[in-house]
Amino acid sequence: MRQIITFFSLLVLGQLLQTALALESKAIYKMHEDNVFQIRVLNRETGKKSGIGSGFIVDNGLKVATNFHVISQIITEPERFTISYLSKNGRSGPLKLLGLDIAHDLALLGSESPLGQANKMSALPPKGSTIFAMGNPLDLGLTIAVGTNGGILNQTDDSRILFSGSLNPGMSGGPTYNDDGEVIGINVATARNAISFIVPSHYLNRLIERVKKTPLAADQDLKIEVTQQLIQYENNYLKGILDQDWPKVQLRQVSLPGAISPTVRCWDNSQKLADKVLYKRYQISCANQNQVYLDSQNKFVGNLNYHYFWLESDELNALQFYNLYQKLNEVKIGSRVSPDVISNFNCKNWFVDASQQTFKTSLCRREYVEYEGLSDILFTAALTGHENTGLFVRLTMTGIDYEASLPLIQKFMESIEWTP
C-alpha cells in the first residue's frame, strides 16, 4: 500500500515539476528574441528587400537556418540578389549560402562574425504537446504563435509536422520550439485556418553535418546542385514506390493501382449526371502531398497525380459513344508556365497491349530550361476496341528524371487488370 502511495505521490510530483519547468510563450519569446532574425533577400542595385522570411542561429553561432524558399531568388539570380539578416534590436549583416536541402525546403546560411547564442535542437515532443513558432509575419516584427503538435505526416514523406497554430507569410524559416525552448522544427508553410506545417529538426541536423563535411563551393553552380538534390530525392522516392506492392482499386470492369505510396491520397471525383444523360461516368483522382519547392517561377515540383476516368453506356450507339469518348478526351492538360522556364511538350503515340486490351497511349515530355535533367511527364492511355465502354488513365509527374519515371509507367500499365 505504501509503495502504491509513494508511486502515485512521485507521479503527481513529477507532473507538477514538469508543469513548473515548462516554459510559457512569454518566457520562450524572451529567451529567443535575440537569436531569431528576419532573413532578407536584398536587391544589390537598390539595397531594398525583395523577399523576407525568418531564420535562427544554429550550430556554432555562425550559422543561420531558414527555408530554401525564403532565399531561392539567389539560386535563380545570384548576380541580382544578396542575403542579410536583421535582428529585433536592429542589428544586421550579410549572410552567405552554405548548404541546401531542397527536398525538405531548408537552407543553411553563414556569417563572418558571431551572431549570438545558438538554439538547441530537440526531438519532436508527443502528439498534442504545446509548441511555439517564432518569426516575423508580414514584416510586422518578431512574434510567437502557440499551437499543438499534430505529429509527423506520412503523406508528406515524413517531411512535415502538422502544427495546429497560425503561421503567416514571413514566418517561414523561423524556429518552432518545444516547451523547453528547444528547436523541434522549422516553420515552412500554412494551409490557413490554423493548419500549418513544420520541417522536423533532424533534417536540419543532417544538413548541418553535411555542410561541415562538404560545404558549397563559392563558385558552385547552384542550379546544378538544386537539380542533383531534386533528382536524388525523386529517384529515391520513386524507388520506394516501385519496391512495394501496390494496392488495387476496382473501377467497374478494371482493377487499377490505388494509393501507390503513403504520400498519395485518392478521391472519388465522379460527378452526378442529369437523368436525361444516356451514359455513366466514374472518376478517381489520386495525388501525392510531398511537392518540393523549386523556385518562384516554377513553384512546386515533385507532383505525382493520376486519374482514372471510366465511361459506359447501354443506350448510346457506337458512333454516339465514340463521339462522346473523344470529346471527353479533348480536354487539354497543361500548366501556367512561361517559355522562359520550360520547353514545349514533345508527345508521341503508341498502341499498347495491357491485360489483353489495346490502349491508345501518349507520352509527353518537356524539360526545365534552367534545370537540365528535370522533366515534366504526361502519360495517357485510352482503352480502345469496346463498343460502349471507355477508360482513360492519365498520369502526370513534374520535376523528375525522365529515365527514372519510365519504370513507374511500366509498372502502372502492368498493374492494369481487365476483369470481364
Next chain:
Amino acid sequence: MDTLILEIHTPGLHRYEVIDKPRIRIGRAFDNDIILSEPTVAPYHLDIIRDDDGHIELHNLTDVNPARFNGQAKKSISLGKLPIDIKLGRIEARIVLPSQSVADTKTLPGNGQSQHWFSHAFWGVLLITVCLIVSAIDFHIHSFTNYKWDTLAKLVARETALYLVGLIFFLAILERLIFNRSEIKPLVVVISLSYLMFQLITPLVAELNYIFTSHLPELLFDITWYAILMPFIASLYLIHIYHQKRSNSAWLAMLLCSPLIILSAIDVTQVLGYLDSFSAAANYHRDLSALNWQNDVTISIVSFIEHARLLSPGVVSD
C-alpha cells in the same frame, strides 16, 4: 449612209435603238428621242445629226458630264470609222453598223440538260430535305442526352435550316449585285450538294486521322476544301449557270471564295505556327474511333517503354 444602230449598255440585256432620222436627241428629259433615265445623264446630252449627203455628226449638248467619243471629250465629231464608243454620264454605248458581226452563240453544257437539272425545283426541295435529314442524323450522333423528336426538329431548324437559308439568301444577293439577276434554284442545288459533300467527307477525314494517328489528313482536307474545292465548285457554277468564260469564272470564284481561303490559310498558319510556338498544354493525338482501324501495330508494354526511352523533350521556344 445606211441605217445605224445605237447599242446602249445597261445591266442585264443591252438596249438597241435604230438611228434612221435626220436628228436624234438623247438625254434624260422626256422630250428626247431616246430617253436614258440615269442620274449622270444630262436632260439634253447628245445630238446625232444626219445631213442630206448622209454624213453624221455627233454634238455634245452638256457641260456636266460631257459626252466622250472613243474616250475623248470633244464638242462634236463627224462619224467616220465604226464602231465608235460613246460615254454619256455613266452610260456606255456604241454606234455600230447593222452588219456588225456578233459573238458566237454559247452552247448550253450537256445540251442544256445540266441547267435543266440544276434549275428544277424538285431537286432543290429534295436536296434541302436530304440536308435536313443528314443534319438531324449528325445531331443525333453527337448528342449524348435523350433528345425528343421536337427538340431535334427545333435544333435542325435553328442550326441547319437557318444556316442554309441564310447562305442561299446571301449568295442570291451577291448574284443580283454581280449579274443583276438571281438563280435561286441552281443555288439551292449547289449549296445542298456542297453541304452533303462536307457532311460525308468530314467523318472520313476523322477516320483517316485515327488510322494514321496524325492530324495531317484534317489539315490537307481543310486546305483542299476551302482553297481548291470551294472555288472549283463556284467556278463550275459561274460557267454553267452564268456562262462566264473559264478564266473569268476562275478569277471570280477565287475572289468570291477569298474570305474562306484567307480564313483557312490563317487556320493552317496557326496550326503550323502552333507546332513551333510555346504551349503550356500537351498537344497529343486524342482522336478515337468506333471502327478502331489503325495503321500502327499494337506493341507490348516492354516494347513501349523501349520506344519511350528515345522520346526527346520538346523544343525550347525563343
